[in-house]
Amino acid sequence: MAAYVNSLLNKGSDTVQDYCCTACEERNIIIDAVSYCKRCAKYFCDKCNTPHKTLYEHHSVLGRGDLDKWPVAKVTVDIVEKCLEHPEEKIKLFCYGHGQICCNTCVSLNHRTCGEVKLITDSGTIPKSKKLS
Template sequence: MATSVDSVNDSSDYVKDYSCVACESKNIELCADFFCETCLKCFCQTCLYHHDQMFVNHVTYGRGESNKWPLTKTTEDLLLKCDVHNSETLKMFCQDHSQLCCSDCLLVNHRQCKNVALISESAKNPSVDIQQLSNKIQIILADLNKFKRSQEASIHFVEGSYSEKLQEIREVRKKLNADLDGLENSTLKELDTIRSTLQTSLKKDVDNCSRLKDELQQLSEAVQGLCDKSKKDIEFIASRKCLDKILESESYLKENSVKVQSSIIFKANIDLTST
């Protein structure tokens, strides 16, 4: 199996997903450019030369044939690891709850379920098209990005509105005598509370969008990496995870579809300003 390393983005946004096993044995971290189907190992350009001198009949694939490469460890962990019990591997599928299960899930939540089968069995009859899932994820990602940008704009709008109203409050304050200092302080505290409340709600939306977007993006990349892999078990797991995350994202967007742009309103007390 190819050795994978943590994804690292450089200035060109290139992801170093595979490392050369020969270089790695020398404590050198170098990105692999080729995968040997016979050795099941990845090599850089230099090490491949030495490999080909010894194994002239081995079949190798370059980056342009990435569909012939194995899945990266990052992708395998994303798809095979249980979302609840991170150290456990998904092995079963509960038809009663439509949930992927690890051994711990089965013991805690699905002991009474009647329709529980090995993933290898459930994967024999896939009901979801991976490409359709990928397309659906792209649509959800676009919706999440749109909503996130809207809420981020609202944050700036609230800040601008806050600054404007603060100035109004201070202008009104100039018209009052010194005995109204306490009223000014009380009004400013109320304004700060309103801003804090609005910003907390808006930032929560932004954070939720970022989380869902990142999780969907990871699944999208993982799903795209499944093309031509012929791994029915992993495809089944991927499809279930994608469906769950799509449902969560759609529900979140639906719940927040009626939100309007937030603003702060200040109205001076006419009785006070007229005295």
């Protein structure tokens, strides 16, 4: 999934599936999920949802109407955690001087002389007055 997201970002695509069918994704098919099974912790498209409901009729399945109850999609986590300039790096730091979130490589290359670079986990929250770029 991360490779798929990176390829879309590199191509400048505005289309990213938020929740992909887990069963289809394992077969390298990217299709939107219409349901999420809490017990299996998997997402299903229309085609895969039918046999799942038949086999596991007592599982608690949430539809798109209950999207707020679905866990955060892996694709969303990957986009949020990964540095756009250094995709192999995770965002862990915040430079207060520039108002930027950074990975370790960004700090080494661009924020070495900045006075206030802190771990995001230490600072708790990023100030709302700072613009993220």
